[in-house]
Amino acid sequence: MxxxxxxxxxxxxxxxxxxxxxxxxxxxxxxxxxxxxxxxxxxxxxxxxxxxxxxxxxxxxxxxxxxxxxxxxxxxxxxxxxxxxxxxxxxxxxxxxxxxxxxxxxxxxxxxxxxxxxxxxxxxxxxxxxxxxxxxxxxxxxxxxxxxxxxxxxxxxxxxxxxxxxxxxxxxxxxxxxxxxxxxxxxxxxxxxxxxxxxxxxxxxxxxxxxxxxxxxxxxxxxxxxxxxxxxxxxxxxxxxxxxxxxxxxxxxxxxxxxxxxxxxxxxxxxxxxxxxxxxxxxxxxxxxxxxxxxxxxxxxxxxxxxxxxxxxxxxxxxxxxxxxxxxxxxxxxxxxxxxxxxxxxxxxxxxxxNINGFKKEINPNCILHSPKKLELLLSSLTKTELRKLDRQHHLEILDAIDQQKVQEGFDKLRRLQEVVKASGQLGAADSPAAQDVGLPFCGCER
Structure with a gap:
C-alpha cells in the first residue's frame, strides 16, 4: 500500500x-x-x-x-x-x-x-x-x-x-x-x-x-x-x-x-x-x-x-x-x-x-470560478464521479480489465485542470492554451 x-x-x-x-x-x-x-x-x-x-x-x-x-x-x-x-x-x-x-x-x-x-x-x-x-x-x-x-x-x-x-x-x-x-x-x-x-x-x-x-x-x-x-x-x-x-x-x-x-x-x-x-x-x-x-x-x-x-x-x-x-x-x-x-x-x-471583494464575487455564467452551476457540475461530475471511479478501479486492481487509454486520459484531464486553476499566470486567461485544452471557460477573473 x-x-x-x-x-x-x-x-x-x-x-x-x-x-x-x-x-x-x-x-x-x-x-x-x-x-x-x-x-x-x-x-x-x-x-x-x-x-x-x-x-x-x-x-x-x-x-x-x-x-x-x-x-x-x-x-x-x-x-x-x-x-x-x-x-x-x-x-x-x-x-x-x-x-x-x-x-x-x-x-x-x-x-x-x-x-x-x-x-x-x-x-x-x-x-x-x-x-x-x-x-x-x-x-x-x-x-x-x-x-x-x-x-x-x-x-x-x-x-x-x-x-x-x-x-x-x-x-x-x-x-x-x-x-x-x-x-x-x-x-x-x-x-x-x-x-x-x-x-x-x-x-x-x-x-x-x-x-x-x-x-x-x-x-x-x-x-x-x-x-x-x-x-x-x-x-x-x-x-x-x-x-x-x-x-x-x-x-x-x-x-x-x-x-x-x-x-x-x-x-x-x-x-x-x-x-x-x-x-x-x-x-x-x-x-x-x-x-x-x-x-x-x-x-x-x-x-x-x-x-x-x-x-x-x-x-x-x-x-x-x-x-x-x-x-x-x-x-x-x-x-x-x-x-x-x-x-x-x-x-x-x-x-x-x-479577489477585490474577497470570496463575495459577481456571478458570471460563462466562468468556471463565477458560475454556481459550473462549480456544482465540476465538483459533482468530475471530482466526485470520475476521480472516485478511477480510485475504486485502482483499489480493486481491475485496471487490466478496462481500457487503459481511457484511464490515462481521465487522470491527464484532472491534472491539466489542476494546472489551469493553480497556474497563477494563466488564471483568468480565456485564451490560454491550457484553458482551451481542457475546455474550461474563464472570464476576466484577474482584475
Whole structure:
C-alpha cells in the first residue's frame, strides 16, 4: 500500500475549516491524501446561498482535485454538535485527529467583547473535547497563539518563556486558559495527545491566488488592512502607536507565511500519528521581527501601489514587540519557515488584486470560478464521479480489465485542470492554451 493510500484511511476533523487558516489546512490535508471532515459555523467565512458549502472550501476542492465532507455546526450548541459527530462516525467509522481552529481571534475586539470571547473560545473548546473523547478521538492539534506569552521579558521568545503572566487582552487569556485545560486533561487521562501550536502573525495566501484571508468588515489585522488600502477599498492605514521602544517606534511582529504555518500543522499531525501522548507546545514563526513600517514598505514593493497611513494612539491590548525562537519545532518536528516578508506580501497582493471583494464575487455564467452551476457540475461530475471511479478501479486492481487509454486520459484531464486553476499566470486567461485544452471557460477573473 502506498503512503497516499494509507493516508486515505486516516480521517481528520477540522474545526473552523472555512476560515483563513482552516481552509489552507484543508487544502494541505487533501493534497497529502487524508480524509477531511470540515466543520464551521460560517461566522467568519462567506457562503453563496445557492451553494451547499463556503466559497473557500469549494475552491479548496477545486485546487486539490478531491472532495471533503462539510458540516455547518456550532461548537456552543452541544446537542446539535453531537448529532454531527454521530453522522461522522456512521460514515467514517472514526475520527483519528482533530485540528481545532475555530475561535474568535481579534485582539482589539476581545477587549471590547470579553464575555463573547471567553464563551466562544473556552466553552466551545470544552464541548468539542468532551465529544471527541466520547466518540473515541483523543488526539488534538490545537491552534494557539503567541499572545499566551503576554508582554515577554525575553526576545526571541522560546517555549520556556512563562505563559499566562502579564497577558494584555482577553483573546490571549482564552488561548492560555485553553492550553491549561488541555494540559490538565493530558495529565489526568494518559491516552490523550495534544500538540499546541503557538502562532506568531500568519499572513500570505495560497500561491494560486484562489484562497486567502477574507475578513468581515474592516480588517483587524495589519496585512489585510494594508492590502485593502493598496486595492483602493480603504482610504488609508491607521498605524496604532508610533512611540514604542522599537527601531522606528511602531510595533514589531514575527510574520509567518500561511503556507509555512500549515506545513507546521502537517508536521505536528505526522508527529501525533506516531502515537504521541501528553501535551507539547511549539512556536511557529520565522524568528525575525518586522515593524509596521517595514511591512508597509514591503507591500509597496510587491503591489507597486502607494500605502497612505497615519500614526494614531496605541491600541488596547497591544505590546511593543514579539518574535520567536522556533528552534524546538525544527529539532523535534523537522519544521522551519522558508518564506520571507516579500513572499508574503506578493502572495497577499495576488489574492487581493484578483479577489477585490474577497470570496463575495459577481456571478458570471460563462466562468468556471463565477458560475454556481459550473462549480456544482465540476465538483459533482468530475471530482466526485470520475476521480472516485478511477480510485475504486485502482483499489480493486481491475485496471487490466478496462481500457487503459481511457484511464490515462481521465487522470491527464484532472491534472491539466489542476494546472489551469493553480497556474497563477494563466488564471483568468480565456485564451490560454491550457484553458482551451481542457475546455474550461474563464472570464476576466484577474482584475
Amino acid at each position: 502506498s503512503s497516499d493510500e494509507s493516508k486515505r484511511g486516516i480521517t481528520i476533523l477540522v474545526t473552523g475549516a472555512g476560515g483563513y487558516i482552516g481552509s489552507h489546512a484543508c487544502l494541505a490535508l487533501l493534497e497529502a491524501g487524508y480524509n477531511v471532515i470540515a466543520l464551521d459555523n460560517m461566522v467568519n467565512c462567506w457562503k453563496d446561498d445557492r451553494l451547499p458549502e463556503p466559497e473557500s472550501l469549494i475552491r479548496v476542492q477545486i485546487l486539490a482535485g478531491r472532495q471533503l465532507k462539510f458540516y455547518h455546526g456550532e461548537l456552543l450548541c452541544k446537542p446539535s454538535l453531537e448529532k454531527i459527530f454521530e453522522d461522522i462516525i456512521q460514515e467514517h467509522k472514526k475520527i483519528d485527529v482533530c485540528m481545532h481552529f475555530a475561535a474568535l481571534k481579534a485582539v482589539g475586539e476581545s477587549c471590547a467583547k470579553p464575555l463573547e470571547y471567553y464563551k466562544n473560545n473556552i466553552t466551545g473548546t470544552m464541548n468539542l473535547i468532551e465529544l471527541l473523547e466520547k466518540f473515541g478521538c483523543k488526539s488534538l492539534v490545537y491552534s494557539s497563539s503567541a499572545t499566551v506569552y503576554g508582554d515577554p521579558s525575553n526576545l526571541p521568545i522560546s517555549e520556556s518563556e512563562l505563559t499566562g503572566v502579564g497577558l494584555t487582552n482577553p483573546y490571549g487569556k482564552t488561548k492560555y486558559m485553553t492550553e491549561e485545560i488541555l494540559k490538565d486533561l493530558c495529565n489526568a487521562v494518559q491516552d490523550w495527545g495534544v500538540i499546541s501550536l503557538r502562532y506568531f502573525n500568519p499572513v500570505g495566501a495560497h500561491v494560486s491566488g484562489l484562497i486567502g484571508e477574507d475578513p468581515n468588515g474592516i480588517p483587524n489585522n495589519l496585512v489585510p488592512f494594508v492590502a485593502q488600502v493598496a486595492a483602493g477599498k480603504l482610504p488609508k492605514l491607521k498605524v496604532f502607536g508610533g512611540d514604542y521602544p522599537t527601531k522606528d517606534g511602531t510595533g514589531v511582529r514575527d510574520y509567518i507565511h500561511i503556507t509555512d504555518l500549515i506545513t507546521g500543522h502537517i508536521k505536528a499531525l505526522e508527529f501525533i500519528l506516531k502515537d504521541f501522548k501528553g501535551f507539547k507546545a511549539y512556536n511557529l514563526g520565522t524568528g525575525k521581527g518586522f515593524s509596521v513600517l517595514d511591512v508597509i514598505r514591503a507591500f509597496r514593493e510587491a503591489s507597486g501601489k502607494d500605502i497612505p497611513y497615519e500614526i494614531v494612539d496605541r491600541r488596547p491590548g497591544d505590546i511593543a514587540a514579539s518574535y520567536c525562537d522556533a528552534s524546538l519545532a525544527d529539532r523535534e518536528l523537522g519544521w522551519v519557515a522558508s518564506r520571507d516578508i516579500h513572499d508574503m506580501c506578493q502572495d497577499v497582493w495576488r489574492w487581493q488584486s484578483r
